[in-house]
Amino acid sequence: MIRLGVHLSPSSTAWMRPLKFDYSDFTFSPPSVSVSLKEDHLTVKVQFPCATNRRCSLGRCCPISELIHPWTTVTVYNKQNHSEYQRRTVWTQEVVSHVEFSGLAAGQNYCAVANFSFPTFSMAASPKSSPQCVQTVSQSVLLPAVCLGIGLTSLLLVPLLAVFLKRPKHTALTSENQPETLASVQDPDSLVPLSPVPVDPCDIQLEFDDT
Known part of the structure; x- marks a missing residue:
């Protein structure tokens, strides 16, 4: 129920007769969409229309998704063949909704449209957005x-x-030459003779043979 009143004086208000309304009386503006393509993956960004909110400052847009968590339906279809399409419905709990699609055919034009509805009454829905199209490689x-x-x-x-x-x-040749080098180093003729060990004269014994 809703009714309007007019202040006739600070202490007097004239009220109109109450009117009954339900969710089917709700009217929404369509959302806006933008698309981005990476290989065969398409991301659709859905932005919701502004809503009247007394907590919203003058001149600022307060999206309706700040007031309710709407069901958002995004449809991606082939522009040349409308029977080829994909559809996703998500429960939006953010100010902006992102919906992803994959498996798109190469060399085709695909368009995306979106609308949203009241979370508890699907008949209270917005019109579809204007289509945004992109061509796959x-x-x-x-x-x-x-x-x-x-x-x-x-x-x-x-x-x-x-x-x-x-x-x-190169490594094999180096390893083959290495044994020859070692052999030349270990040649007895090339070895330096060891220096004699000093002997104590007291350790020398002299013997004479009588024969």
Whole structure:
């Protein structure tokens, strides 16, 4: 029930007859959407219309999602083939709603629309938003990009592979030459003779043979 009153004086108010209304009498403005595409993943951002709120300062937009937690329905459809579509309904508990879609075909135009409804009465719903469209990347564009990436990777890997294959041969030659060097160092002819050990004269014994 709702009624309006007019202040005739500080102590007198004239009230109109109360009127009954229900959720079907609610009227909402449509939300606005924006889309962003990454490979075959599409993200739809839904922004809700401003609502009249006495707690909202003058000149500031207070989205209706600050007052209620609406059900938000987002539909993504193929612009050339409307029978190809995906639909998500989420319970929005934030000021802005983000809904993600995947599995989009390459080289196609996809459009997104959204609307919202009162959480406890789905008939109290807003009109659909204006569509926002985006085109997915075609396979004919992806293939040259993939080939270019493979080519650049090959140019970087081939020199590294060549250096890697050359290094074991150099190491093997070095290991073959090493025993000869050790053998030349250990040659008895090249060894330096040891210095004589000093002997105490008292340790020397002299014997004469009578024969």
